[in-house]
Every structure is written in structure tokens, then in C-alpha cells.
Amino acid sequence: MSMIAMPTPDQKILDQRQEIISALQAALPAGRVIHDAAEIRAYECDALTAYRCPPLGVVLPATTQEVSAVMKVCHQLGVPVVPRGAGTSLAGGSLPTADSIILGTARLNATLEIDTANRFIRVQTGVTNLSVTGAVEADGFFYAPDPSSQLACAIAGNIAMNSGGAHCLKYGVTTNNLMGVKMVMADGEIVDIGGAHLDSEGYDILGLICGSEGQLGIVTEAILRILPKPEGARPVLIGYDSAETAGQCVAEIIKSGVLPVAIEYMDRLCIKVTDEFSGAGYPDVEALLIVEVEGSEAEIKEQLAKVVKIANKLKPVELRESASAQESALIWKGRKSAFGAIGQISDYMCLDGTVPVSQLPFVLRRISELSKKYKLEVANVFHAGDGNMHPLILYDANKPGDLETAEKFGAEVLRLCVEVGGCLTGEHGVGIEKRDLMGNQYSAADMEVQMNVKDCFDPGWLLNPSKVFPLEASEARRSGAAK
Amino acid sequence: MNKSAAPVSEGEIAEIIKQAKAQLKPVEIKGGGTRDGLGCPVKTATTLSLAKLNGITLYEPGALTLVAKAGTTLKAVEKTLRAKNQRLAFEPMDHRALYGTKGEPTIGGVVACNISGSRRIQGGACRDSLIGVRFVDGNGDILKNGGRVMKNVTGLDLVKLLCGSHGTLGVITEVAFKVLPAPEREATLAIANLNTSQAIDVLSAALGSPFEITGAAHLPHNKGGALTALRVEGFDSQVEYRLSRLRKGVAAGLETRIIKGSQHDKLWRSIRDVEPFKNTSRCVWRLSVKPGDAPAIQQQISTMFDAKYVFDWGGGLIWIEIDDIENARANEIRKILSNFGGHATLVRAPAKTRLKVPVFQPAAPGIAALSSSIRKKFDPVGILNPGRMVVREPA
Incomplete structure (x- = not known):
């Protein structure tokens, strides 16, 4: 068995499955709710494929109002919601639990406004990262964050994980290129934050939302900064x-x-x-x-x-x-x-810790020593300018115990990243993958204050509740949610 | 009686805050005191000065990383960076010209108010360069978020939340930045005698060019005629190349000249610090808008009252100086702005005006409720800079 635990699903919710599905169907136009067991399987995991669990149901709303309708139903019935972009998360960010509804952004795929004079584009968040650049390329512009998965990954997921890419040494990550959002709150209320102007009035709520891993709200529209393409x-x-x-x-x-x-x-x-x-x-x-x-x-x-x-x-x-x-x-x-090439020769676990650039050689040497200790090969590929490492630990999913060994190896590497002054994740997010390691980087009080902020947005802890924070740390809040 | 504390350590600050909480005695947090006029006036019996919590704790030029205690002067930070040909990308504005204050701005104050300058359009705001904070919240707990590496998505990003929270969520004790190499050279293409509409069009075209414009301003009341300025940076030949391409491109057919050296530095200091409005007591507004809306906003204001303008960020940042001190024309300005979107901050006005008129743009109800509940989580009894960001805080 693998090591990362998920909470036991709430039996009361499982028992109410039919009622919940019916309520969602009643709130949405036909065809938006997926509940057939075979069809649901497509949503049982993201790119962290070692962990799978079919959700209670899947909804694919096409408008902000439809997202709001979904959230109202789930809020009223106390059903956890796991938001999902394109499902390319390497951290298990959109892994469902059996008692949760997957809210997918696949139908939120419209480009709403292109304004090159004011250098922004407004999109629904289900569009892919690469299609944003595609929409403005002919005008001589591009969207800077470029995760390796950019052909497939959705802007919704980029915002949730504050995705980076190869070119962020100069252009920054998602949070530096996000100007505004339309967001549906846990209770279905729709809010607008930021816009075509720069910086926030009052607290930087936009900065909080970016990288919040779907735990604060469902971002349905985004205003993204576009930049003129370099000459060459x-x-x-x-x-x-x-x-x-x-x-x-x-x-x-x-x-x-x-x-x-x-x-x-x-x-x-x-x-x-x-x-x-x-x-x-x-x-x-x-x-x-x-x-x-x-x-x-x-x-x-x-x-x-x-x-x-x-x-x-x-x-x-x-x-x-x-x-x-x-x-x-x-x-x-x-x-x-x-990543794809390595994936052709082996199963792998992709780590994402960042270290101070000066520590790179030391950390690489330690990784190769650990590779010998755990008897698993490692391929290293990463963004060296900003110290964001991607050690790929190769293992055999069919060999009993191999995944567990790889996870132990990975945890030791990530603890090392924190020890030398870095962090657990530079651009992939915590998800479930690094959830139980959070205590290595943050004290109980540091995590408590982050959970306090989630309380303000989602008092019932219904949004992606079993991620980011170690289960024991979030236990009291989540069990409150189950009521 | 006003008491002042100047702790030398984070632990000492935590003790002071714990006591203040127990006694329900609010504190005003002070950096260098050069921006006292920013925000609503705070009246507390106790002042907490960060001046003695200073020093650069880490600087690694090869990693583009600098960490400093909050009370470190901006001057010291910039001097340290300059010695290695590096700089803060966001070009923090100095408010001393606008407020006529003395003393030295601190890096903690810059972060607390999310202070950026003209380069914000290209290099991002203070919050974009900030990669880590340590702070003491209203419970007296010592907390941290982010760290010292520039790519970090571990947990919620409280770094950005703290930046620009004006000391109402915590006493910031240490800050970490991603810094950038300083360019070999900077120079400006200046264009004469454009009206606002023409100027914003030129600035917008330039910002849409690949020449990495790091300053795009329009000064309509410049002595000797309106001045529109485009700043470029890079190594020597690059600057020449960019200037010439701009001159032949977006500024073709216009009256241009190149400004270099000390004249260039003086010009951009003046724009960054809004020097055209120094040494007066008139009210000053700061509007952040969609750049293309700037001419229409100016036009609508001019039908109602006289004002002076400085446009930065390609038109996205509008500084407005007006005569009416009593109400600072707040209703009119916010009414006009509501036709366009964006936000307006009353940056300079007498204390009695700032007690009456909302200094910061009133938030939509949903966001205001969120902000207020966040504030309560960080500072449950409301002892940190109470009233700084909203005139009357809900009890």
C-alpha cells in the first residue's frame, strides 16, 4: 500500500449520493453532470497516477453562474468539492475522495476579451495555457508562464498552483502575470478581484488566491498580463x-x-x-x-x-x-x-523542491548518494537560474514496495531542500504529495495562520479539504465540515 | 501620554504585542516615519518603532537574493545592491518630496505599503519581488511565510497578503527579495507637446513593442511644454538600438530628444516621487486604472474642477493634485472612476480630511467582508494600526 493517506469518506454523504446528483442536475442545464460509474473513472486521478479514487460525481459547468449553482448545492448539502483544471497536477491537487464532487473547468473555454493596447487578455479559466499565447500571437504578444505541460494544462490549474515554467527567471510565475479574477466562493457568491488596472486596493486578495490550490474559491475568469514578443x-x-x-x-x-x-x-x-x-x-x-x-x-x-x-x-x-x-x-x-521521455522508460516520481542556487551542487551530490542508498535511479532536470529542482526518481510501479521506497527517497530529498534554505515545492504545489511534509517547512503556528485564512473563505472546509495541510492539522476543521 | 518602544529583536516585539493585546492597548507601527501621511490617521498611546531592528541578514548576488530586517533603511539596502551592480526591480517611490518629511524610509515600511515606482510596469510591484516575510501577528505569535528562494508555492501565499497591509495584519520583522542585475545604462526618449490622448497612444504603442520600456510617463504641466517620456535600459549598444527603433517607430514624425546621464536620473526621480506636486498643501490622489482610460478620466474630471496631473505606467497610474482640501473631491473622483474601474487612493490630505473621507478605495461588500474577517484572524482585538486602512473599523 502506498503511504499518503486520504480521510475516510463521510458515509452520510455516500448514502445521499442520488439526492446530491439529482440536486446538481436540477440546478444545471442537461449534460453537465456525470454520474455513470464508467465515465467517472476518467476523473479518478490526475498526473500523480499512483493515487486514484472515483469521486461521487463530476460536474462540468460552462458559465460562472453554473459554477455558482453547483457551489450553492454543495454548500447546502455539505458536499466537498475538488476543483480540476486539465488534470495535469503532479502533486495530486485534483485527486478526489469518494464523498466529493469534481468540478471540472473543461467547458469554461471561451476567450472573452483581447486588449493589446492595454496588454491584457480575459479568458474563462478552462482554456489551456498555450492557447492564451495562441490567441495573441498574431498581434505580437505572448503569455509568459510556460509550464512544460502548457499544451494541456488549464489556466485554472495554473492559478491554483501558481505555475512557473522555464522562462520565469525573467518573466516571473503565474502570480506575477495575473491581474484579476472572477471567483465563485464556497457558498456560491460571485466576486471580482483586480482587473485591467495594476495592484490591489486594500489587502492583496488576488495574491492569496493565486497558489491556493483550489482551497479558497473557484476561479472562473482570469485577466492575464500579456507581453510583447521579443524580436528573437x-x-x-x-x-x-x-x-x-x-x-x-x-x-x-x-x-x-x-x-x-x-x-x-x-x-x-x-x-x-x-x-x-x-x-x-x-x-x-x-x-x-x-x-x-x-x-x-x-x-x-x-x-x-x-x-x-x-x-x-x-x-x-x-x-x-x-x-x-x-x-x-x-x-x-x-x-x-x-518528463514524457523519462516516462517512456520508467515510472517516475517528480520532485519540485527549490534550493538557493549556491546550494545546487551540494544538493545534487546528496541526491546521487541517496540514489545509491535507496537503489533507485534519478534523472535531474531543472530550472537552474532560480534553483527550482526536478529530480525524477525512477521506480517500477509493478514491483511491490518500489513506490514506497521512492516516496521515502523523495521525502528525504525534500527535507534536504528545506534544510539548506529552500522549500518543498517551487511550482507544482503541495497537493497530497507534499502535504505530510509541510511540518518540515512551517511550524504549527505558521500552518495555523494559513488555515485561519482558509476559514475566512471557506468556513465549512468544503473546498479541496484534504490537501496542502497535514490531515491531523486540519482534522478539527474538516470534521466540522462533515456536519 | 505617548509611549514609544524601539525593540531590538523579534522576541521583544512579540512580548510587546502580547502585552498590548492583554491590555487592549493599540500600537502604531513605525518604520522611518517618512510616509506617516499615507492611510487614515492612527491614534494610539503607544508607538512601536522598528528602527532598531535593522541589518542585512543575507545577500547572495549569484542567487539574486537579499534578506533584511524590517528597520534596515532603504538607503542601506540600495547601497549594498549597488556595490554588486544589482537593484530592487520595483524602484520604490520616496514619499519625502510629497509629504515634506525627513528621516530615512525603511525596507519594512516599503513592504508594509507595497511601494513601487515607475518600473512597476516592467519589473513588477514590491509584492512581486518579495519572496519571504517574518512577522509578529496581533496575538504576539512569531510567524513566517515564503522564504529565501524565488520559486516557492508551498502553502498559502501570505507574503503578498502582508505586503501592502499597512501594518494591520502583523508587525513585519524581516523581508526577503528577489533582486535583479542593474543595467549598464539607462536613457530616455522624450517627446514634446502631446496632449494626453496622443501621449497615451504613444506610450501604449511603445509598451507593446519588444524594447522593454521600463518607464512610460506623461507630464502635461512640464515647464516648457508637455513632456512624454519613454525609458529604456540595457547595455550600451542595446540602449542606442532601442532608442533609435522607438524614435523611428512609435515616435515617427514627432518632436523628440534623448535625455541621458544626470538629467535622465533627475527626470525619473521626479516622476517616481511626483515632485511636480511637492511643496504644496493641496490634496493628491493616486488612481490605478486601465491605461487607455486615462484621457477620458482626465476629460471627465476637467468638466467638474481644475486639477493637475502626472501620468505614469503608460497612463495606468494617474496622480492628481486638487485644490479642495475639505472633502478632497472624493465623491466626484470616485464617481467618475466608477464609470471605468480601478481604484483611487487619497495620498495627501490633512489628517482631518483623512478621518472623514475613505483614503483607500471602498471595497465591494463581499471583498470588504473577507478583508475584515482576515483582519480579525490576524489581529483579533484590533491592536495593530487600528483604523489605518478603513476610517471606522467594525467593532
């Missing part, structure tokens, strides 16, 4: 024979005053697997950096010259500037398909 961009590949030297190179580049849009790192195993998968043409080295700069042709040349000079001082095994747009695309294809 070009990556350079730099290979070193040790993680230490690669780490030093990252720090030297940043200290020099050049701010690349991305600095990505891959280790030997990851390079090998992604290269075979994508044909990116990566060199066979211990540590590979992809450093990308942006601007006009002259600007790119000047910045790359600075980067190359720094890199050369540290004696790289290989250094290769992309020679064409095609080659650049291929280099990024390799990096962005890293």
Missing part, C-alpha cells in the same frame, strides 16, 4: 564534466549582470533519455546547461558573447550556440519533453 531568442548549450562547475557557471552568469530568460539544467541520464526521445542532438556530458537570451540579432550576439566568455573560463566539455530557429526549437523540444 537563442539558446546556447554548455556541457560540463561536473555538476559543481555547471552550478558555478550559473552563478557567474547571474552575477555578471546578464539576465538570461532561462537557464535549464540536465544531468547525464536525463540528457541521454531526452535526446533519444526528441533528437535534440544534446552532447554526452555530465551536466548540460541550456542558456537562452532574447532580443534583436545584435542584442542576442552581445549577450551570448558574455555568456560564452564566462562559460569558457570554466572549461566546458562542449559549447554550442544554436545555429537556426529549427535547432533552437529542437533544443527546447528536448527539454520540454523531458
